[in-house]
Amino acid sequence: GAVVSQHPSWVICKSGTSVKIECRSLDFQATTMFWYRQFPKQSLMLMATSNEGSKATYEQGVEKDKFLINHASLTLSTLTVTSAHPEDSSFYICSARAQAADFGEQYFGPGTRLTVT
Amino acid sequence: AQRVTQPEKLLSVFKGAPVELKCNYSYSGSPELFWYVQYSRQRLQLLLRHISRESIKGFTADLNKGETSFHLKKPFAQEEDSAMYYCALENQGGKLIFGQGTELSVKP
Numbered sequence: 598g599a600v601v602s603q604h605p606s607w608v609i610c611k612s613g614t615s616v617k618i619e620c621r622s623l624d625f626q627a628t629t630m631f632w633y634r635q636f637p638k639q640s641l642m643l644m645a646t647s648n649e650g651s652k653a654t655y656e657q658g659v660e661k662d663k664f665l666i667n668h669a670s671l672t673l674s675t676l677t678v679t680s681a682h683p684e685d686s687s688f689y690i691c692s693a694r695a696q697a698a699d700f701g702e703q704y705f706g707p708g709t710r711l712t713v714t
Numbered sequence: 715a716q717r718v719t720q721p722e723k724l725l726s727v728f729k730g731a732p733v734e735l736k737c738n739y740s741y742s743g744s745p746e747l748f749w750y751v752q753y754s755r756q757r758l759q760l761l762l763r764h765i766s767r768e769s770i771k772g773f774t775a776d777l778n779k780g781e782t783s784f785h786l787k788k789p790f791a792q793e794e795d796s797a798m799y800y801c802a803l804e805n806q807g808g809k810l811i812f813g814q815g816t817e818l819s820v821k822p
Contacts, residue, residue, distance in 0.1 A: 629808065638723075640800065640812045641758070690758070694808070703810060705758040 599625045601693050603706035610681055610713055618676045618709045620691030626671035627693035631703065632664070635688045647674045681713045716741050718803050720813035727791050728821050735786040735816045737775075737801030746804040747784040749775055750812075753797045761786075761799070771795070791820045 600623040610616050620630055628649050633641040645655045645666050653666035663685075665677040674693075678685055688710050692703040717740040727733055739745055749761040762770045764777040764784060775786045784801060801813040 631809070638815075638817075640814045641810075643809055643811075646807075646809065692758075692810075702760065707757045 599693075599695060599704040601627075601691065601704045601706040603689075603691055603709050605709060606707065607710040608712070610711070612682055612713055613680055615677055615679045616681055616711060618678075618689055618691075618711075620674045620676070620693070620706055622672045622693045622695070622704070625693075625695045625704075627674075627695060628671065629694045630668060630674040631692045631694075632666060632674075632676050633690045633692070635690055635708070637688075641690060644676075678711065681711070683713045686711055686713045716803065716805055716811050718801050718811050718813035720799075720801055720816045722816045723814070724817045724819065726819040726821065729793055730790050733786075733788045733791045733795070733818065733820075735799050735801075735818065737784045737786065737813055739782050739784065739801075739803050741782075741803055741805065743806055745777075747775075747777055748802045748804065748810070749773070749784075749786050750800045750802055751797050752800070758800070791818075793820045793822055796820045 602621045604619045630647040632644045635641045643656050644659045645653045647653045647666045647668040649668045649671050655661045668674040688708050690708040692705045694703050719738045747764045750758050751761045752758045773788045777784050796819050798815050798817050800815045802810045
């Protein structure tokens with residue numbers, strides 16, 4: 598089956614620094630990747646949609662200058678949290694939709710736990 | 715407004731009992747609806763989607779447009795069904811809108 602990986606699985610950083618999270622589709626090409634944020638015991642909130650070769654589209658309320666998304670290839674999207682603050686601490690999850698996927702089929706990564714101290 | 719509502723945060727049943735996880739949606743168009751499951755320490759994975767009208771691991775879900783519901787059902791719960799369940803709607807932009815999730819706990 599389709600597999601999506603994320604790296605790192607967890608990261609601790611100091612306030613004010615930037616952190617990059619990678620999302621890779623391992624055995625398929627993904628024209629579209631999505632980035633979500635999940636708080637403990639809560640739902641996934643879509644942050645942005647990343648399309649290969651074009652700018653990401655951000656959901657309302659998500660700061661595009663703070664959460665930089667790059668989708669440079671059909672198998673890799675990156676999320677960079679710039680000038681991180683403790684309130685950015687969360688679980689970040691990506692998903693990928695294959696080029697020839699059934700309608701709505703998204704494959705999810707295992708998530709990255711970010712802790713900002 | 716596009717919204718998915720799962721009214722129960724936690725549902726606790728005994729093994730062998732029937733289970734129904736509720737999901738209601740609000741969407742002006744024709745919805746594409748899904749159930750996703752997240753087992754402990756595992757990633758989110760698709761359980762079933764309404765368009766395929768399938769049964770996975772004994773679970774079924776029927777789309778009721780009149781009641782704007784897509785409840786997930788299983789006649790006999792198993793301990794291994796314990797997990798977080800998320801109902802989701804895909805809008806015309808291809809984005810998934812998730813409900814708040816229901817934690818299912820199946821006791822022996």
